[in-house]
Amino acid sequence: MSIEYAVEMQNISMIFNNNIIANKNVNLNIKKGEIHALIGENGAGKSTLMSILFGIYEPTKGIIKINGNVQIISNPIVANNLKIGMVHQNFQMVDIFKLWENIAVGSEIKKFKVFNNKKAILKKIETIMKENDLEVNLNLLAKNATVGEQQRAEILKLLYREAEILIFDEPTAVLTPNEIDGFLKVLINLKNNGKSIILISHKMDEIEKVADRATVLRRGKVIGTYNLNETSVDELSFAMVGRQLKKIINNHKDIDNKKILEIENLNVQKNNNKKVIGLKKLNLQIKAGEILGISGVQGNGQEELANIIAGMQKPKSGKVLINQIDITKKSIYERYHKYKMSHIPLDRQKHGLVLDFNVIENTVLQDVGIKPFASKLGILNFDEIKKFGQTIVEKYDVRNASNGYAIVRSLSGGNQQKIIIGRELTRESDFILIYQPTRGLDIGSIEFIHSQILEAKKLKKAILLISYELNEILALSDRVVILSSGEAIGELTGDKISYENIGKLMIGNKK
Ligand SMILES: Nc1ncnc2c1ncn2[C@@H]1O[C@H](COP(=O)(O)OP(=O)(O)OP(=O)(O)O)[C@@H](O)[C@H]1O
Ligand SMILES: [Mg+2]
Structure with missing residues (x-):
């Protein structure tokens, strides 16, 4: 009886440009009324498979049955008519419409x-x-809604169109921890109301909380489908990456006395609201070989801090110094080159990459005009550029990069992120500003990126790590400063850094 399945994808293969195999003979069955997690490494083929189900791509091979009947899903309108809905990672709301208008449009x-x-x-x-x-709040303009509110409106949009099969591609990557809890509750409600749900996620804890079954993809193929109540997270992780993961920890060695970054009495107003305080009398110092973690609830000054250091926003007062030189008024270009700063930004598509350039070009974006990539007269040294780009592709395991000649837009989200991280950790610098480095990365890549951040520390770079993932802060920081309403409300060093102590500081200072 195949009718108990809402979706049956049989023998699906997807080959791009005649050579990139994104899916190979994939079989995926979704039971009616279940939450089915689709998991696997960056570039494993998850988004592609769901784009096929939603009619964005036509598969090279294979059959799709919806409620037991074979269907040709040639475009998203066909998918909608079959009551299939998809929430993409980047929502496409009309800014100047109210939420109800966006839902009904x-x-x-x-x-x-x-x-x-x-x-x-x-x-x-x-x-x-x-x-x-x-x-x-249906009367809210989309541009004034938080990401969480926009996402709820996106879900309502699917339900308004009476979707029964709901696909979510990394829905929680952009949410705050509170919003994630709310979202997981919504998923359970949807399931209890009989919807069939496919959830793509890299976060094992949330999969454990809500999923009934999980299918693991690796390099385009299905490794297996597992019942969550019979399978541990470790087993799933092993199926995903094909090896045992190591626990990465900081030994707190290699810290010099030399101050690299100094923040003096920084006062900043919020970027989008001139009356609200972003940062208040903030003082920070980071030494060579030290990783300073910034912890706190999102929206408490982290973004302003990153913007000021990167040169994307001006402070009201106060200074930023690198190697004792005041860079507060220096251009972004000077910060990168003369003052030896690197930056892994939060919004990788906006600030970190040129999507229509290839991978190699993207690895030398800031440095293409200088040695060793160009002569004093500005003549480009293509051999050096190629060598640098291909080294990063290799070392950071950028999948399907076609020797560095793939256009960045064609890579999976996680593999795009690996290019920026590779470039910023490899180029010459004394100070690295790192903002949410592992958002959207698979567990194997997170382990590797964490080990590389610790390598950068060994090379005596000073590192500012802003992250909303407490696990990441705990694994990597030599010292942690907790931000609340733009103020540093507490600090922990070395062995004192723990969940409990960070939690205590946060609660103790709540206003
Ligand atoms: N339009 C395209 N043209 C060429 N190659 C593509 C295209 N779309 C995807 N690919 C390739 O197919 C592979 C699978 O990509 P996909 O986006 O499905 O991965 P994913 O599992 O969703 O990864 P992530 O977790 O990083 O989002 C990638 O290696 C990518 O390079
Ligand atoms: Mg994807």
Whole structure:
């Protein structure tokens, strides 16, 4: 009886440009009313497989059955008609529309066949909100909604179109811990209301919490499908990466007395709201060979701190110094070259990469005009550029990079991130600003990136690590400063750095 399955993907293969095998003979069955996790390394083929199910790509080979019937899903409209909905990682809301307008757009209930029947639309959305315990302020303009609110509206949009099969591609990568809890509750409600759910995620703890089964992909192939109540997280991790993971820890050695980065009495206003304080009288110092972790709830000044150091925002008062030189008013270019700074930014697509350049070109973005990549007269040394790019591809295991000649846009999200990290950790620098380095990376890549950050420490680089992942802060920091409402409210060093102590400092200072 195949009818118990909402989705059956049989023998699906997807080959791009005649040579990149993104999926190979994949079999994936989704039971009605289950939460099915789709997991695997960066570039394993998860997004591609779901894009096929949603009609974005036509597979090279294979059959798809929906509720037991073979279907050709030639585009997303066909998918919608089959009651399949997908929430992509980057939402596509119309900024100047209210949330209810975004939810209904294209499927409005009409009055006299022409006018939108706002009353009927709102009533329908409100009923859906109640049924699924999924509330959002419908009159909010999309541009004023938080990421979490926009995501709830995206889910309502699918339910408004009566989707029964819901696909989520890394939905929690952009959410705060509180929002993640809320989202997981929504998933369970949806499941209890009979929806079939496919969840792509790299976060094992949330998969353990909500998923019934998980299918593991590796290099385009299915390794297996597992019942979560019979399988441990370690077994799943092993299936994903094909080896045992190491625990990465900082030994707190190699710290010199030489101060590399100094922040003096920094006062900053929030970027998007001039009246609100971003940072207040902040003082920080980082020595050569030291990793300073910044911990705290998102939105407490981390973004402003990163922007000021990177030169993307001006402070109200105060100074930033690198190697005793005041760089507060220096250009971004000077910071990178003269003052030896590197930067792994939060928004990798906006600030870190040129998506339509190839991988090699992206590894020398800032440094292409200088030695060893160009002569004094500015003549490019293509051999050196190629060598540098290909070394990063190899060392950081950038998958399907075609020797560095693949266009970055064609790479999976996680592999794009590895290019930036590789470039910034490898280029010459004294100070590295690192913001959420492992967002969207698989567990094997996280282990590797963490070990490379510790290598950079060994080379006596000073590192500022801003991260909302407490595990990451604990694994890597020599010292931790806790930010709350733009102020440093506590500091922990070496062995004193623990979940409990960070938690205590956060709670003790809550206003
Ligand atoms: N449009 C495309 N053209 C060429 N190659 C592509 C295209 N889309 C994806 N690929 C390749 O297919 C492989 C699988 O990519 P996919 O995005 O499905 O990975 P993923 O499992 O979602 O990874 P991640 O966890 O990093 O998001 C990648 O190695 C990528 O290079
Ligand atoms: Mg993906």
